Amino acid sequence: MKATATAHTNIALIKYWGKRNESLILPTNSSLSLTLDGFRTTTTVDFRDELSQDTFTLNDEIISGEQYNRVTAFLDLIRRSAGKNNLYAAVQSINEVPTAAGFASSASGFAALAAAGSKSIGLQVTDQELSRLTRQGSGSACRSIYGGFAEWKMGEQADGSDSFAVPVAPTEHWDIRVAAVILSDTMKKVSSREGMKRTVETSPFYSGWIDSIPSDMEQMKKGIANRDFEKVGKIAEANCLKMHATTLGANPPFTYWLDTTLAVMQTVRSMRDKGIAAYFTIDAGPNVKVLYLPEDEKNVEKTLRETPGVTDVILSKSGQGVTYY
Amino acid sequence: MKATATAHTNIALIKYWGKRNESLILPTNSSLSLTLDGFRTTTTVDFRDELSQDTFTLNDEIISGEQYNRVTAFLDLIRRSAGKNNLYAAVQSINEVPTAAGFASSASGFAALAAAGSKSIGLQVTDQELSRLTRQGSGSACRSIYGGFAEWKMGEQADGSDSFAVPVAPTEHWDIRVAAVILSDTMKKVSSREGMKRTVETSPFYSGWIDSIPSDMEQMKKGIANRDFEKVGKIAEANCLKMHATTLGANPPFTYWLDTTLAVMQTVRSMRDKGIAAYFTIDAGPNVKVLYLPEDEKNVEKTLRETPGVTDVILSKSGQGVTYY
Structure with missing residues (x-):
């Protein structure tokens, strides 16, 4: 099933600065951010039986190399969760985060990919589960699941099961x-x-x-x-x-x-x-x-x-x- | 006896940054500096029986207020060491440290004052004793007793008796x-x-x-x-x-x-x-x-x-x- 999701980038007010586990992307400290409108990524994921590998286009350009590898590695996590290791996806992203702004486009990018990918493969996920999944693509992206203010709780578990973001206050709480x-x-x-x-x-x-x-x-x-x-x-x-x-x-x-x-x-x-x-x-x-x-x-x-x-x-x-x- | 001494300022290569005792000027860490030519103070001290108070001129201007108080408080230390608490001095300083250079003129100033003052009042002091005395006027000044590289050993004693500078390498060691x-x-x-x-x-x-x-x-x-x-x-x-x-x-x-x-x-x-x-x-x-x-x-x-x-x-x-x- 084809699924489309939009996510925005976020700016940390309490910074994420240091990993305790590089591969699981587990931080050494909790962080807090404000999600920003105007800097967003919209991603469509289509897991389809007839595909023999993942494809990824970003702003209508076919992407290969390092950026492609990060996307397919993340899709692997989704496939594994769904128990569908041999199902491939067509991913199309539109990135509206100006690179020069110095915002991590990976935050909106991985949040949108996680959301659209999960939905396309048929996973039912809570916001916390989605945040935890997103974290494994890009740490700070896990905060972009929520609007307004969000806290990424660093967690304590070695497997990262308690390391995800939670909402602190919605967009409507405060026009900052x-x-x-x-x-x-x-x-x-x-x-x-x-x-x-x-x-x-x-x-x-x-x-x-x-x-x-x-x-x-x-x-x-x-x-x-x-x-x-x-x-x-x-x-x-x-x-x-x-x-x-x-x-x-x-x-x-x-x-x-x-x-x-x-x-x-x-x-x-x-x-x-x-x-x-x-x-x-x-x-x-x-x-x-x-x-x-x-x-x-x-x-x-x-x-x-x-x-x-x-x-x-x-x-x-x-x-x-x-x-x- | 009238005595004149010259001292140069110094630049710390390992910084003095923090006091463990504010009044004795005892540091929380040892520091190391290079004494610099070109930025110097020349001071003449004349302890004389006929004076009823200290006088201080800096670059031919009569100084009063805070700067004067720091000088007389320092002369008190010298008087006390010499057991001559009622003897006052005429102090004349020429400061060749451009203020804008951001060098601590207090470093060359107190080193020259300590040297000329000690000599004028008749104290026989070793370099270490002079450095320890100077430290109580301005911390970093205690390193200006020596040419070239000097280390201010922070010391451990509560009374500051082991907190003074020692020479590391003379001026001639290295043209830096x-x-x-x-x-x-x-x-x-x-x-x-x-x-x-x-x-x-x-x-x-x-x-x-x-x-x-x-x-x-x-x-x-x-x-x-x-x-x-x-x-x-x-x-x-x-x-x-x-x-x-x-x-x-x-x-x-x-x-x-x-x-x-x-x-x-x-x-x-x-x-x-x-x-x-x-x-x-x-x-x-x-x-x-x-x-x-x-x-x-x-x-x-x-x-x-x-x-x-x-x-x-x-x-x-x-x-x-x-x-x-």
């Missing part, structure tokens, strides 16, 4: 906005996978990072429940700075920041000095995402666009979770 | 150079004293910083002994990045870096990619110091001057320790 600030030079020299691994293995700050998560998580959830923007913003910003601090202690040390990354951070601090509630967060790359409230949108966008080194600013609202068609 | 890169905006929002304190008290990374020092120190001393520039440079750079990482975890978080600080760091990395051995280190402020070897001087200076946001580059060699006149 995110500006993705695109910088002119966005080359990422250390992949997030490699950066995470090197940090876990060599940074003297790694245990401090892990120790600081439970308190950040508790405060962040309180802030979301109370729609306390200052609290949410401050914790998100502090958590991001801690994540990036760990990389400076790695051996060899590295940073995802460019000079322009610092310039945008300074711009955000200056906005706050002028009474505009804006906070930044940064993933494993140089681009900056800025959290703000609807009433400040024009001001925030204008100020960010005027910052030297900024080539584009893409605004987004809180988005919905996985949707089936 | 430092470029002080002056940035256009050098406002320091968090003093090093306050930054250190906040980091010790609130950063989850502080224990990781402390734990990483013994290995850095051992490797750094090996590198210096073998005149292994790559090793010395790499450790200095990594140690500085770790120090700055700890501030990102403080509550509230802070950084001494400007966008232009990052730009100079990138310039230094680019020089290395082109085969020029250059490494950066950064104290508790935005300016960057670049370590290089004599043969690369022209190249390094030119490249740094061409970096946007750089307003001046001041070159320095390894300098001598305290000198009496």
